[in-house]
Amino acid sequence: MNRTDREEFFRRLRELDPHPTTELEYDTPFELLIAVILSAQATDVGVNKATRRLFPVANTPEGILALGEDGLKDYIRTIGLFNSKAKNIMRTCRDLIDRHDGVVPDTRAELEALAGVGRKTANVVLNTAFGQPTMAVDTHIFRVANRTGLAPGKTPLAVEKALLKRVPEAYLKDAPLADPARSLHLQGAQAVVRPVPGLRPVPLASEGAPSRRDKAGGVSEIS
Numbered sequence: 001m002n003r004t005d006r007e008e009f010f011r012r013l014r015e016l017d018p019h020p021t022t023e024l025e026y027d028t029p030f031e032l033l034i035a036v037i038l039s040a041q042a043t044d045v046g047v048n049k050a051t052r053r054l055f056p057v058a059n060t061p062e063g064i065l066a067l068g069e070d071g072l073k074d075y076i077r078t079i080g081l082f083n084s085k086a087k088n089i090m091r092t093c094r095d096l097i098d099r100h101d102g103v104v105p106d107t108r109a110e111l112e113a114l115a116g117v118g119r120k121t122a123n124v125v126l127n128t129a130f131g132q133p134t135m136a137v138d139t140h141i142f143r144v145a146n147r148t149g150l151a152p153g154k155t156p157l158a159v160e161k162a163l164l165k166r167v168p169e170a171y172l173k174d175a176p177l178a179d180p181a182r183s184l185h186l187q188g189a190q191a192v193v194r195p196v197p198g199l200r201p202v203p204l205a206s207e208g209a210p211s212r213r214d215k216a217g218g219v220s221e222i223s
């Protein structure tokens with residue numbers, strides 16, 4: 001996919017989803033951090049159901065520590081892996097108080113030093129809470145980036161670096177598109193495999209480098 005194709009690709013994603021943002025419900029960076037930790041191997045809908053009960057009671061590190069690990073589990077037990085998540089959240093809350101005065105840090109290194117926070121979680125928080133140009137690459141974005149030729153890579157980190165290099169700058173930094181990864185996640189897969197009425201075809205994989213779907217005779221264009 002060349003520069004012109006990429007510009008057109010993201011222009012159309014903007015038309016489909018003008019204001020992409022996470023579907024997790026939160027009001028503060030801390031609430032977002034907890035919600036993202038809970039979202040691993042869980043649905044946003046399930047996480048939101050739990051945090052709607054949890055956050056009115058405890059939405060600060062101090063508040064969650066006051067609940068205690070068992071008390072926290074009572075609010076999140078409907079979410080997969082709730083035992084390990086509760087343990088990690090308690091450790092994260094303690095670290096936030098001891099190392100960061102109870103404030104969620106805005107650097108990757110400090111976020112990834114927290115319990116239960118890996119690169120993908122850090123990217124979501126950095127992008128969504130702090131507006132930094134990062135890409136959280138999950139299975140869906142990894143697949144779309146490779147299938148379309150937008151940012152091919154053999155590992156999530158390789159795809160992340162390729163996306164940061166190839167996504168037009170306006171779509172990384174502009175407030176209306178502060179979460180380009182979500183736009184790819186929610187719209188990209190549909191755009192690759194389904195017709196979009198009223199849009200002329202745009203190649204999503206450069207000539208001479210067909211995606212695996214192309215080789216199998218599938219659709220590789222927005223049409």
